[in-house]
Amino acid sequence: xxxxxxxxxxxxxxxxxxxxxxxxxxxxxxxxxxxxxxxxxxxxxxxxxxxxxxxxxxxxxxxxxxxxxxxxxxxxxxxxxxxxxxxxxxxxxxxxxxxxxxxxxxxxxxxxxxxxxxxxxxxxxxxxxxxxxxxxxxxxxxxxxxxxxxxxxxxxxxxxxxxxxxxxxxxxxxxxxxxxxxxxxxxxxxxxxxxxxxxxxxxxxxxxxxxxxxxxxxxxxxxxxxxxxxxxxxxxxxxxxxxxxxxxxxxxxxxxxxxxxxxxxxxxxxxxxxxxxxxxxxxxxxxxxxxxxxxxxxxxxxxxxxxxxxxxxxxxxxxxxxxxx
Amino acid sequence: xxxxxxxxxxxxxxxxxxxxxxxxxxxxxxxxxxxxxxxxxxxxxxxxxxxxxxxxxxxxxxxxxxxxxxxxxxxxxxxxxxxxxxxxxxxxxxxxxxxxxxxxxxxxxxxxxxxxxxxxxxxxxxxxxxxxxxxxxxxxxxxxxxxxxxxxxxxxxxxxxxxxxxxxxxxxxxxxxxxxxxxxxxxxxxxxxxxxxxxxxxxxxxxxxxxxxxxxxxxxxxxxxxxxxxxxxxxxxxxxxxxxxxxxxxxxxxxxxxxxxxxxxxxxxxxxxxxxxxxxxxxxxxxxxxxxxxxxxxxxxxxxxxxxxxxxxxxxxxxxxxxxx
Numbered sequence: 006x007x008x009x010x011x012x013x014x015x016x017x018x019x020x021x022x023x024x025x026x027x028x029x030x031x032x033x034x035x036x037x038x039x040x041x042x043x044x045x046x047x048x049x050x051x052x053x054x055x056x057x058x059x060x061x062x063x064x065x066x067x068x069x070x071x072x073x074x075x076x077x078x079x080x081x082x083x084x085x086x087x088x089x090x091x092x093x094x095x096x097x098x099x100x101x102x103x104x105x106x107x108x109x110x111x112x113x114x115x116x117x118x119x120x121x122x123x124x125x126x127x128x129x130x131x132x133x134x135x136x137x138x139x140x141x142x143x144x145x146x147x148x149x150x151x152x153x154x155x156x157x158x159x160x161x162x163x164x165x166x167x168x169x170x171x172x173x174x175x176x177x178x179x180x181x182x183x184x185x186x187x188x189x190x191x192x193x194x195x196x197x198x199x200x201x202x203x204x205x206x207x208x209x210x211x212x213x214x215x216x217x218x219x220x221x222x223x224x225x226x227x228x229x230x231x232x233x234x235x236x237x238x239x240x241x242x243x244x245x246x247x248x249x250x251x252x253x254x255x256x257x258x259x260x261x262x263x264x265x266x267x268x269x270x271x272x273x274x275x276x277x278x279x280x281x282x283x284x285x286x287x288x289x290x291x292x293x294x295x296x297x298x299x300x301x302x303x304x305x306x307x308x309x310x311x312x313x314x315x316x317x318x319x320x321x322x323x324x325x326x327x328x329x330x
Numbered sequence: 331x332x333x334x335x336x337x338x339x340x341x342x343x344x345x346x347x348x349x350x351x352x353x354x355x356x357x358x359x360x361x362x363x364x365x366x367x368x369x370x371x372x373x374x375x376x377x378x379x380x381x382x383x384x385x386x387x388x389x390x391x392x393x394x395x396x397x398x399x400x401x402x403x404x405x406x407x408x409x410x411x412x413x414x415x416x417x418x419x420x421x422x423x424x425x426x427x428x429x430x431x432x433x434x435x436x437x438x439x440x441x442x443x444x445x446x447x448x449x450x451x452x453x454x455x456x457x458x459x460x461x462x463x464x465x466x467x468x469x470x471x472x473x474x475x476x477x478x479x480x481x482x483x484x485x486x487x488x489x490x491x492x493x494x495x496x497x498x499x500x501x502x503x504x505x506x507x508x509x510x511x512x513x514x515x516x517x518x519x520x521x522x523x524x525x526x527x528x529x530x531x532x533x534x535x536x537x538x539x540x541x542x543x544x545x546x547x548x549x550x551x552x553x554x555x556x557x558x559x560x561x562x563x564x565x566x567x568x569x570x571x572x573x574x575x576x577x578x579x580x581x582x583x584x585x586x587x588x589x590x591x592x593x594x595x596x597x598x599x600x601x602x603x604x605x606x607x608x609x610x611x612x613x614x615x616x617x618x619x620x621x622x623x624x625x626x627x628x629x630x631x632x633x634x635x636x637x638x639x640x641x642x643x644x645x646x647x648x649x650x651x652x653x654x655x
Contacts, residue, residue: 047517162606192380193544194603197588201602219518222547222590249593263522264592265547267574273529274551276522280487296519 008035009213010077016070017054028284029054030237036213043216043224046234049281052217056183060094096126099174103186105166109158115169116154122176141172164195185217233257236282236292243318253314254322255299335368336538342401344391357611361387363562374539376549379559385542389508393425423453426499430511432491436483442494443479449502468497489520506538546589558582561618568645578647580625627651
């Protein structure tokens with residue numbers, strides 16, 4: 006079976022006076038139908054730009070570099086224009102952003118905005134569109150959906166606003182839902198509600214989900230596979246339980262050790278020295294080498310190859326001794 | 331109240347008028363509804379709550395950065411709320427605050443050195459070249475180079491800026507520091523560095539902290555005692571281990587179960603609370619948590635009578651049914 010989405014050598018560049026910067030630099034991965042994949046990284050890792058690139062929504066003056074390939078179900082997304090591109094944006098790929106307050110239009114009712122998304126991809130009668138809107142609001146757990154459709158965004162809580170965003174993303178019956186930090190702006194008890202909702206909807210609709218987050222805690226137990234991104238590149242990918250049990254890359258290892266936990270022994274946190282590099286000055290060789298506690302001879306000068314580290318686990322590090330996948 | 335406490339807060343109330351106009355009286359936001367707490371010398375009390383729980387207002391009110399409507403605050407026996415200008419200035423040298431946002435809390439037009447020196451000059455703690463020496467020593471203490479003094483805030487990363495904020499608070503040799511979500515704006519890999527720094531400074535300087543946070547895993551790392559806030563009041567309070575391992579209030583239990591743990595093996599019961607906290611402008615007559623409560627013993631009394639904080643088992647709990655598991 007061919008994957009639903011295949012991304013190959015994705016590069017995003019921004020022109021600068023001192024030469025172009027490349028915040029996303031050679032990212033390749035694929036997602037199967039119905040699969041739950043997480044893309045994990047810190048701020049500046051390039052994870053959000055990667056997800057915008059899937060929809061060709063890179064903000065000006067950035068561009069997706071030539072040689073990048075994005076294929077959705079056999080369709081070459083890079084060559085699409087006009088209607089065909091629009092059918093993907095919010096149609097076959099739905100998108101949920103972090104901050105529902107800035108993504109929703111404050112002067113239109115939430116019902117209007119969901120209905121707009123419903124009719125954007127299919128023509129139907131007004132009554133049918135209204136019914137469909139109320140059904141979507143109900144699906145995302147809005148109480149009194151017919152009534153709440155008339156509310157403006159500011160009249161709803163942060164959790165309900167994020168549910169509206171999810172309803173909009175579902176309106177086009179997507180095969181892939183991309184959720185970019187969907188719960189970062191929310192309180193933990195509301196975060197739990199939204200994550201549970203996403204789980205439920207995915208199971209019912211059997212769509213694939215790409216969850217983009219900085220929080221490894223959100224990923225555990227809710228995804229099938231994790232991809233870890235650092236400084237514009239993927240540095241490790243593994244089935245979720247495997248990533249937590251036996252992380253292969255020193256960055257993944259350090260990230261897990263630096264996270265405070267609620268259970269287990271209480272020790273001083275291991276911290277990673279320094280800070281995340283800027284896209285204008287990626288370090289040479291392995292991009293993590295200046296902060297890596299386990300670096301060896303070739304790390305500073307030579308780019309490590311992408312290698313197999315375990316069952317369905319691959320990574321980019323000189324310490325990984327496996328074969329090229 | 332415990333004798334020997336450095337800080338004693340009793341029945342603190344703060345309401346904010348909101349909206350209103352010529353023919354409409356303003357609504358009242360109930361931010362603090364009778365908050366009492368103590369902090370002992372060299373101790374960290376964590377004030378935990380979600381947005382709108384009143385934890386930030388509490389931190390500001392006890393430093394008199396805003397004026398509470400009622401209640402008392404005593405610092406080392408001195409009445410903070412009744413203090414005159416001169417007394418207050420003396421208190422402000424001994425009580426400091428570090429803010430959440432290291433971007434917004436430093437003056438972008440002042441060099442880091444000038445920002446850190448400000449308090450030293452106001453309180454005349456050093457003169458002439460001694461000021462610079464003291465600034466450089468402080469920067470060293472928080473892990474920055476002396477040369478940082480001549481740079482501007484925008485030249486630093488988020489983690490470094492938070493270190494500057496800490497140096498600025500410590501410049502006047504305080505005994506007590508309010509830490510208002512000091513790491514929640516930072517990346518995971520940098521968060522651990524700052525938490526370790528705060529622990530080292532507490533040990534070396536004998537500081538007392540009021541650590542305001544929403545992340546219970548972070549709180550576990552930092553606190554000796556924990557107070558959980560909901561709707562402007564403490565609902566559970568006790569030692570770190572008692573609150574985290576033997577919580578009695580249904581809200582504390584739900585909050586703990588909602589923390590995303592970076593370990594797929596941990597099998598925990600997930601309690602997903604329905605709905606949102608009640609509106610801060612319309613306080614419910616009974617228990618403010620009643621509208622979301624899942625406790626099996628929940629009854630009519632919860633809707634009509636507000637539970638007071640009382641001793642049950644090892645912690646103080648504000649729940650009518652704290653004895654029933």
